[in-house]
Every structure is written in structure tokens, then in C-alpha cells.
Amino acid sequence: MAWKAPTPALAEMSRRFFPTGSTRFGLPPRERQIKGQGSMMGSFTAAEPAAMKWEGVDDKLAKMVSMVNLDYAPERRRVREAFKDVQLQIDHPLFKMHYSGVKTMESIETNSKGFEIFSKSWFPRNSPVKALICFCHGYGDTCTFFFEGIAKKLAASGYGVFALDYPGYGLSDGLHGYIPSFDSLVDDVIEHFSKVKENPKYQSLPSFLFGQSMGGAVALKVHFKQPHAWDGAVLVAPMCKMGEDVLPPWPLLQLLTCISILFPKMKLVPPKDIAEMGFKELKKREQASYNVIAYKDKPRLKTACELLKTTQEIECQLAEVSLPLLILHGEADVLTDCSVSEALYEKASSSDKEILIYKDAYHSLLEGEPDETINLVLDNIVSWLEKRCAKTE
Numbered sequence: 001m002a003w004k005a006p007t008p009a010l011a012e013m014s015r016r017f018f019p020t021g022s023t024r025f026g027l028p029p030r031e032r033q034i035k036g037q038g039s040m041m042g043s044f045t046a047a048e049p050a051a052m053k054w055e056g057v058d059d060k061l062a063k064m065v066s067m068v069n070l071d072y073a074p075e076r077r078r079v080r081e082a083f084k085d086v087q088l089q090i091d092h093p094l095f096k097m098h099y100s101g102v103k104t105m106e107s108i109e110t111n112s113k114g115f116e117i118f119s120k121s122w123f124p125r126n127s128p129v130k131a132l133i134c135f136c137h138g139y140g141d142t143c144t145f146f147f148e149g150i151a152k153k154l155a156a157s158g159y160g161v162f163a164l165d166y167p168g169y170g171l172s173d174g175l176h177g178y179i180p181s182f183d184s185l186v187d188d189v190i191e192h193f194s195k196v197k198e199n200p201k202y203q204s205l206p207s208f209l210f211g212q213s214m215g216g217a218v219a220l221k222v223h224f225k226q227p228h229a230w231d232g233a234v235l236v237a238p239m240c241k242m243g244e245d246v247l248p249p250w251p252l253l254q255l256l257t258c259i260s261i262l263f264p265k266m267k268l269v270p271p272k273d274i275a276e277m278g279f280k281e282l283k284k285r286e287q288a289s290y291n292v293i294a295y296k297d298k299p300r301l302k303t304a305c306e307l308l309k310t311t312q313e314i315e316c317q318l319a320e321v322s323l324p325l326l327i328l329h330g331e332a333d334v335l336t337d338c339s340v341s342e343a344l345y346e347k348a349s350s351s352d353k354e355i356l357i358y359k360d361a362y363h364s365l366l367e368g369e370p371d372e373t374i375n376l377v378l379d380n381i382v383s384w385l386e387k388r389c390a391k392t393e
Contacts, residue, residue, distance in 0.1 A: 054290060057086055065292050073116065073173045076293045080144070080171060083292050087145060092287050093371045094149025099156040101125045108171070111191055118171035119164040119192065120144060122155035131206040131231070131389050134193045135163035136215030136222070139239075139307065140177060140274070140295035142170030146288075146367045150378065157382050160202065164192050166218075170293055177295035178265055179303040182310045186221040193222075197229075206231040206389055210381075213336060213363065214239045217310050223323055232324035232352075232388050234381055237333055237363050240318070241311050241340040257305055264302030278335050279368030280361065288367070315340060321348035326384045328377060330361030330369075352388075356380055 054062055061082060068075050088095060103125045111117050120143055123129060133154055137143050143163035151161040166185050168174030179185055197207055209230055211219030216238025223230060256268060274296075279285035288294075299307075318340075325348055329341040338357065345355040358377070361369055365377045 054086070056089060057083075061086075070293060070295075071176045073171060076176070077118075077171050080293050083290070087290050090287050090290055092146075092149075092284060092367075093374050094146050094367065097149050097152060099152045101127075102152050102155045111188060113167075113188070115167045115173040115188070117164055117167070117173070117188070117192060118143075119162065120151075121163070121196075122151040122161040124155055124158050124160075127158055129160040129202070129205060130158040131160070131208060131385065132197065132202055133159050133161045133208050133210050133234075133385070134196065135161060136189060136209065136211040136218040137163065137165070137169070138213030138215050140169070141212075141215075142291065142293055144170065145291040145294070150366055153378050154382065154385075157385075159385065160205075162193065162196050164189070169295065175265060175300075177267075177297060177303060178300050179306045180264065182217075182306040183221070186218055186225065189218055190222055190225060208385065208388070209233040210236075211238060212236045212366070214307065216240070216336075217307075217314055220314055220317075220321065221310070224317060224320060227320075227322060230323050232326070232385075234326045234328070234384065235341075235344075236328045236365055236377075237330060237336050238327065238341060238344070239307070239311060239336045240314050240344055241337040242308065242335070253308075256301055260301035260305050264300070266301050267298035268301055274335065275368075278333075278363035280332075280364075281368055281370060284364075284368045315343075318344045318347040319349055322350050324352040324388055325350050325354070326381065327353075327355040328358070328365060328380065329355070330358050330363055330365055332360050333363040335363040354384065 065079055065083060068079055070076050070079070101124055102122055104120065104122050106118070106120045108116050108118050135143060135147065135151070137147065141147075143165050147163060151163065154161050165172040166174075166179075167188060168176060168178045193207075196202065207230055209219040209222060209232075211217070211233065213236070216235040217240065219233050219235060220238065220240070223233060259266070259268065275285045275288045279288060321344065325345075327341050327345055329336075329338045331338060341355065342357075345353055358365060358369075358373060361373060366374055369377075
């Protein structure tokens with residue numbers, strides 16, 4: 001579509017949200033080359049960040065992590081390696097769970113688009129695999145950190161668990177936090193999981209999608225493109241619609257959409273404290289900062305536009321969801337709209353569907369709630385999977 005100059009009202013909104021000095025539109029951009037992304041505009045001038053304070057982390061390591069540029073996958077990998085042992089000491093139920101009968105495997109492979117994609121898998125060590133669970137992580141997140149505990153619980157219950165970091169996230173190639181096309185991201189996920197399922201060891205096994213938040217939208221999009229390829233899906237707080245508290249005011253949204261055409265990689269969307277809005281318990285909210293390679297900066301303009309467009313598409317396609325479905329959502333979630341999860345349950349054409357709404361729970365059901373709620377949600381997921389696997393035998 002043709003770009004149109006913003007109206008005076010939009011220009012005024014821009015000045016109000018981005019006052020003089022907060023960005024430097026008058027300076028010529030610096031450009032860098034990023035693998036798989038072409039040239040990018042250099043970051044706008046900002047003050048040197050203060051070193052984060054993490055309990056149990058020495059000042060030298062904290063300063064290194066705070067100062068490093070995470071735009072590039074090699075630096076993210078270096079930081080994760082330096083911080084890995086620290087993460088294992090966190091006093092969180094997902095890190096305190098110990099399963100001796102679980103084996104893991106990590107790999108980095110180049111996909112058909114030339115991106116190096118990080119993936120990880122978890123298996124039961126001493127029993128055959130019942131089914132495959134293919135995990136899609138949320139916005140800014142990774143397939144490691146908190147998910148490690150979730151995956152180990154599932155593997156200890158007899159499942160083979162497979163996950164990847166999307167391009168631009170975690171330990172995979174790509175500009176950090178940048179989604180130029182949501183459909184292209186979904187194609188990357190399908191390519192990866194198709195290779196897993198084509199393995200002769202797994203071809204006869206049931207396979208399930210498991211998506212959290214934005215990963216729920218990824219899982220639904222995978223299902224729309226492969227309507228008969230999956231035996232079910234587990235969706236935790238799926239991003240079928242963003243909460244009103246997350247979206248900027250409508251005039252600003254229109255302005256940002258226009259700017260995204262010219263500067264798609266720019267970080268200009270007014271930030272929200274996602275951890276504060278998503279994690280109910282303060283201690284667990286603080287522990288989320290130990291995921292040092294998560295994307296925590298302002299959303300990039302094109303990414304924000306792609307997420308909004310995707311939720312609008314999914315909201316119009318709820319009736320096309322036909323696979324067995326378990327939806328889990330916190331009643332007090334302000335990041336993704338619980339009412340649309342309820343609409344998904346009502347409209348999905350699947351004859352096998354279940355929804356669990358957790359009273360007073362926030363967005364991060366498996367990471368930010370009291371320990372007993374986290375354990376309950378995990379048990380509910382395993383119980384649902386057990387019943388579906390029994391049906392396929």
C-alpha cells in the first residue's frame with residue numbers, strides 16, 4: 001500500500017510519545033549487515049546501560065551481560081554459555097525439579113533459508129517414547145530457560161519433546177526480536193518439525209503441538225497450513241488477540257504502522273513491562289531477568305505490526321480449528337485476551353476440545369504463578385496428553 005504522510009493529529013501524537021531527544025531522526029543512519037536480514041539501521045543513541053544486579057552473580061559477569069549487543073546470535077550464544085550455570089541455581093519450581101531419567105540433545109543446523117537454527121530435545125532415558133510434543137515459544141522468549149523444567153516433566157512422563165528458537169530469537173540466527181513475516185516464521189517451524197516427524201523412529205507416533213502465548217498463534221498457524229498432520233494441540237494463554245492494555249492508543253498505532261514501512265527494524269513501539277503484567281509473583285517476575293538472551297527491548301515496528309495482523313487473522317479463523325484441543329488460560333491475563341480463548345473453544349470445529357480457566361491467574365501460568373498452580377497446570381497438561389495417547393493406541 002502507498003505510504004501517506006501522517007495527519008497533524010498523528011504528528012502531535014508522535015511528538016507527545018517521542019519527544020525531542022528520545023530519538024535522532026536527523027542523523028544519518030549507520031548500517032550493519034546481519035546474516036539473513038540484509039542491512040540494518042544502527043541503534044539510536046542511548047545512555048550506557050547500568051549493569052543489572054542478579055543475586056549470586058559477580059559484578060564482572062553482570063556488567064558483561066548488561067553491555068553486550070544481543071542483536072547477533074554469536075553474542076547471544078556466548079552470553080548464554082556464561083550464564084548457564086547461574087540459571088540452574090534459581091529457586092524456582094521449574095529449576096528445582098530433578099528427573100534422573102531424562103536425556104537431552106542440543107544442535108544448531110542451517111535451514112533452507114540459510115539461518116542457523118538452534119534446537120533442543122528431551123527424551124525419556126529408560127522407556128519408549130509415547131508421542132512427540134513440538135513446542136512453540138512465546139514472544140521474546142527462548143526454547144531453553146523456563147521451558148527446560150516443563151520439557152523435563154514431559155520427558156519424564158514418557159514424551160519426546162522438541163523445540164527450536166525462531167530466527168531472531170534465543171540462540172538462532174537473525175536480528176534479535178525481528179519478525180519480518182509471521183507466515184515465514186511459521187514456515188520455518190513447519191520445516192523443522194517436519195524433519196523431526198520424518199525420522200523413521202518417530203513416524204508411527206502421535207504428534208502434538210504445544211504453544212505458549214505467541215507460540216499459541218504459531219501452533220494455530222501451523223495447524224491451518226497442515227490441517228491433518230497433528231493429533232492435537234496444547235495452547236497455554238494463546239495469542240489469539242492482544243489485551244487492550246498492551247496495545248498503544250489507536251492514533252499512535254496508525255502512526256507506527258506508517259513508520260514501519262520505512263523503518264521496519266526500528267525499536268519505537270512504547271514498551272510495556274511484560275514481566276510485571278505476566279507474572280503474578282514478584283519473586284518469579286525478578287527471576288525472569290535471568291533469561292539473559294530473551295528479547296526485552298522495545299518491540300521492533302515490523303514485528304509489532306506482524307503480531308497484530310496475525311491475531312486479527314486468527315480471530316477470523318477460529319472455526320477452522322479442527323484438531324483435538326486443550327486450552328489453558330489465566331482469568332486475570334491482561335496480555336492475551338482470555339475471552340478469545342473462550343471464543344476459540346466455542347467456535348472450534350473440533351469434537352474433542354477442552355478449556356481450563358484458572359481463577360485470578362495471570363498470563364505466565366507455567367512460570368509466574370504460585371508453585372501449586374504451576375504444578376497443577378503441568379499435571380493437567382500431562383493428564384490430557386495421556387488420554388489422547390490412549391485413544392491413538
